[in-house]
Amino acid sequence: MPELLFEKRGHVAWITINRPDAKNTLNAGAFVALDEAWQEVAADDQIRCAVVTASGQHDFCCGGDLSAVIPLWTGQRQPQNAVEEKLLADPALVDRVMLKNVEFYKPVIAAINGRALGGGCELIQATDIRIAAEHAQFGLPESKVGLVPGAGSMVRLPRQIPYTQAMKILLTGEPIDSRTALSIGLISDVVAATDLLDEAERVAERVARNAPLALQAIKKTALATHTISWADAFRVEASEAARVMMSRDAREGPKAFKDRREPEFIGN
Numbered sequence: 001m002p003e004l005l006f007e008k009r010g011h012v013a014w015i016t017i018n019r020p021d022a023k024n025t026l027n028a029g030a031f032v033a034l035d036e037a038w039q040e041v042a043a044d045d046q047i048r049c050a051v052v053t054a055s056g057q058h059d060f061c062c063g064g065d066l067s068a069v070i071p072l073w074t075g076q077r078q079p080q081n082a083v084e085e086k087l088l089a090d091p092a093l094v095d096r097v098m099l100k101n102v103e104f105y106k107p108v109i110a111a112i113n114g115r116a117l118g119g120g121c122e123l124i125q126a127t128d129i130r131i132a133a134e135h136a137q138f139g140l141p142e143s144k145v146g147l148v149p150g151a152g153s154m155v156r157l158p159r160q161i162p163y164t165q166a167m168k169i170l171l172t173g174e175p176i177d178s179r180t181a182l183s184i185g186l187i188s189d190v191v192a193a194t195d196l197l198d199e200a201e202r203v204a205e206r207v208a209r210n211a212p213l214a215l216q217a218i219k220k221t222a223l224a225t226h227t228i229s230w231a232d233a234f235r236v237e238a239s240e241a242a243r244v245m246m247s248r249d250a251r252e253g254p255k256a257f258k259d260r261r262e263p264e265f266i267g268n
Contacts, residue, residue, distance in 0.1 A: 004033035005055075006040070011048040011208040012201075013041045020056030025065040026097075026119060028072070028084040034097045042104055045267055048208040048215060051200050052127065053111035057193065060110075060136065063118025098151045099126040105216035105223075107207050111200035112136045113193065117175065122151040125160060128219065129207075130186070131200050132178045133193040138186060139175030159226060161185045211249040212267040217241070 003026075005016040015037045017024045026034070041050045054060045064070055071077045072088050079085040087093060095101050098119075099108075110124045112132040117139045124130055124138075140149040140157075148154065149170065157166040165184045169176065181187045191199045207215065217240040225233035244250055249265045256263035 002033070003027060003030035004037060006033075006037050008044075008047065009201075010205070011046060012204045013037070013044075013047045013050040015041075015050060015052045017052075017054040017061055020054070020059065022065060023059040023062040023115070024054040024056065024120070025062050025068075027065040027068040028079075028081075028087040031064075031069065031087055031093060031097055032083050035093050038096060038099065038102075038104065041106060045212075047106065048210075048212045048267075049107045049109065049204050051109045051111055051204050052123070053197065053200065054113055057114060059114040059120075060112045060116040061118075061120025061123060062115055063120055063122075094151060098122055100152050103220075105220040106212075107215055107219060109200055109204050109207070110187075111196050112178075112187070113196055115139075115175070118142060118149070119151055122149055122153045122156075124187075125152055125156040129188050129203060131189045131191060131196065131203065132181065132187045133196045134178055134190055135193060136178040136181075136187075136190075137175045138169075138178075138181050139173065140169055141173040141175075143171065144173040209262075211244075211247075211253060211263070211265040213244050213247050213249055217244045 001018060003017070003019055005018050007014045015034070017026070017030060019025060019027070019030060041047050069087065072079060072084060079088050107129070108127040110127040110130045112124060112130060114133065114135065115137045116124050117137070118141060121138050121140050140153055142149045153170065157170060161184050178187065178190045182190050189199070221237050221240045225236050248268050252265060253263050
């Protein structure tokens with residue numbers, strides 16, 4: 001079976017980690033396929049929003065496959081195939097998978113169907129809207145095995161949730177449940193497991209109906225201004241707002257409202 005499933009439904013891309021028998025951990029094939037999926041989402045102008053989820057009912061993603069990729073990175077074993085060679089030869093690939101140091105401004109929704117541990121918890125921090133099943137769990141256990149959550153969490157987590165809550169997760173390595181994750185702002189919503197994909201689809205379609213230039217400008221501004229001064233942040237906001245205001249979509253939206261019809265946004 002493919003390690004990752006990719007499907008386009010209208011303006012929404014659905015990315016599904018597909019290793020349920022291995023706790024949806026990421027092996028070389030999954031890393032490479034996820035990198036390719038993000039690149040396709042970024043390049044395809046018809047895609048306005050992405051949903052990332054996983055197969056099965058127990059695990060969203062429990063990080064990197066300890067028996068497969070960690071020994072590659074530590075030099076304990078040599079690559080056995082072309083995919084492993086590609087992973088090992090491209091140090092920036094994991095950063096791209098975690099949307100680190102890349103300009104990726106299309107909205108991403110996480111539909112978290114179970115445990116998001118290690119790299120799985122790091123992956124959701126790269127998303128914008130996070131919907132979790134009631135039984136989902138979240139944790140960064142790397143310090144328990146002599147590692148660090150270096151795929152973004154040491155930077156992202158203290159910026160996304162209160163500092164002391166972030167440090168408790170980072171330093172203890174202990175998981176939290178979905179209700180706790182909701183209460184500290186790590187996720188957006190908690191729903192019944194049976195409703196998870198329907199809710200993710202509903203939200204994704206609602207987002208994808210909006211103007212794509214506006215969506216990307218909003219995300220870009222939020223990310224770019226997070227740690228700069230108020231004055232510099234407002235300058236970035238003004239620049240993005242002016243760019244969107246000059247677009248065809250900015251004229252189409254009010255016209256459609258006046259005509260009492262759905263707007264036909266084209267992304268320019």
